[in-house]
Amino acid sequence: MTTIYSLSQLGWSPFFQQQLSLEECTQYLPARVIAQHRSHLELYSEQGQRRLPHTSKIPALTVGDWVLLHEDGTFYRLLERLSRFSRKASGSKVSEQLIASNIDTVFITTSLNQDFSLNRIERYLALIKEAGADAVVVLTKPDLCDDPGSYLQQVQALDPLLMVEVVNGLDVSSAKVLLPWCRSGNSVAVLGSSGVGKSTLVNALLGESTQQTAAARSADDKGRHTTTSRTLHLMPGGGVLLDTPGMRELQLTDCEAGLEEAFADISALIEQCRYSDCQHNSEPGCAVQSALKASQIDQRRLSNYLKLMREQAHNSASLAEKREKDRALGRFYRSVQNESRKRKKGS
Numbered sequence: 001m002t003t004i005y006s007l008s009q010l011g012w013s014p015f016f017q018q019q020l021s022l023e024e025c026t027q028y029l030p031a032r033v034i035a036q037h038r039s040h041l042e043l044y045s046e047q048g049q050r051r052l053p054h055t056s057k058i059p060a061l062t063v064g065d066w067v068l069l070h071e072d073g074t075f076y077r078l079l080e081r082l083s084r085f086s087r088k089a090s091g092s093k094v095s096e097q098l099i100a101s102n103i104d105t106v107f108i109t110t111s112l113n114q115d116f117s118l119n120r121i122e123r124y125l126a127l128i129k130e131a132g133a134d135a136v137v138v139l140t141k142p143d144l145c146d147d148p149g150s151y152l153q154q155v156q157a158l159d160p161l162l163m164v165e166v167v168n169g170l171d172v173s174s175a176k177v178l179l180p181w182c183r184s185g186n187s188v189a190v191l192g193s194s195g196v197g198k199s200t201l202v203n204a205l206l207g208e209s210t211q212q213t214a215a216a217r218s219a220d221d222k223g224r225h226t227t228t229s230r231t232l233h234l235m236p237g238g239g240v241l242l243d244t245p246g247m248r249e250l251q252l253t254d255c256e257a258g259l260e261e262a263f264a265d266i267s268a269l270i271e272q273c274r275y276s277d278c279q280h281n282s283e284p285g286c287a288v289q290s291a292l293k294a295s296q297i298d299q300r301r302l303s304n305y306l307k308l309m310r311e312q313a314h315n316s317a318s319l320a321e322k323r324e325k326d327r328a329l330g331r332f333y334r335s336v337q338n339e340s341r342k343r344k345k346g347s
């Protein structure tokens with residue numbers, strides 16, 4: 001038996017509803033992509049689970065996408081995405097690999113021990129801003145730390161508007177502070193290094209409903225149980241947790257805009273530097289150096305910003321280089337093919 005979920009249980013919200021015309025509301029079926037396979041996508045609609053074979057007529061879709069289907073289950077159109085997480089794919093013609101979409105909130109998970117790193121939190125913030133989602137920093141393992149409050153203050157100092165919460169993953173009730181982001185119509189994801197407590201947090205968020213995993217409980221049209229890895233989980237508060245392996249391995253590439261947003265204070269200073277190509281070292285009229293001397297920003301944050309900017313510039317540049325090499329190689333192959341064709345014709 002296929003389990004039936006309502007649209008709101010699957011994360012449907014006014015953002016998607018308002019994209020539908022009156023005609024579309026009555027004639028098409030909204031469905032959410034919950035898993036990707038080599039030959040097909042797995043979707044969930046109010047009528048249960050469906051398969052959508054990959055064809056050239058369908059745009060590149062990813063886990064979390066909302067689409068409209070014709071009555072016969074074929075693809076009609078993709079709804080505009082609220083947020084999109086992607087990775088620059090290497091070694092193929094495809095320059096961008098989609099990882100997940102339509103995530104409202106990402107929990108940046110970091111534990112209050114050796115893993116704690118403001119630099120890493122800033123890195124994740126840039127990524128999440130670039131994708132168009134909101135971030136909440138979740139500090140785990142407070143029971144292993146003498147003074148969780150001091151760490152909380154350090155994170156809050158990055159940005160007074162940043163959401164920061166402390167959660168002991170081993171105590172399910174302590175995850176309650178995250179409930180405001182886990183309500184109906186909200187989709188959340190969890191990011192963080194290995195061992196910080198992501199799985200523990202996921203279990204705490206799912207509470208009693210751990211068994212209610214759409215993909216894990218689903219069966220295909222013929223009633224056979226499918227072995228899809230779990231990606232879409234329903235939370236007791238009504239929200240959806242999207243847990244795809246790709247999200248856990250996100251890299252920082254091409255996210256200049258996200259960096260500027262995550263470091264809005266430094267970006268604002270840079271605008272005031274006298275020279276537009278200021279390197280913020282010892283140039284006259286450098287607003288960044290002045291702010292540093294006046295202790296308005298700290299050296300760690302500035303160094304991290306410059307490092308991340310260099311890193312993303314390097315990654316984007318090497319991708320551009322690689323793409324150029326691929327194109328050159330393509331031209332070479334084509335010219336060789338043309339030559340051999342000409343020779344065949346001539347012989």
Ligand SMILES: Nc1nc2c(ncn2[C@@H]2O[C@H](COP(=O)(O)OP(=O)(O)OP(=O)(O)O)[C@@H](O)[C@H]2O)c(=O)[nH]1
Nearest residue numbers: 140141142167168169170194195196197198199200
């Ligand atoms: N004391 C304490 N231990 C915790 C807490 N959260 C997680 N742990 C423990 O930390 C270890 C790692 O937790 P996981 O949830 O597996 O970490 P993860 O981030 O999912 O790790 P990966 O699967 O490697 O990415 C486990 O032994 C957990 O029991 C916490 O708040 N307090």
Ligand SMILES: [Zn+2]
Nearest residue numbers: 273278280286
């Ligand atoms: Zn400067």
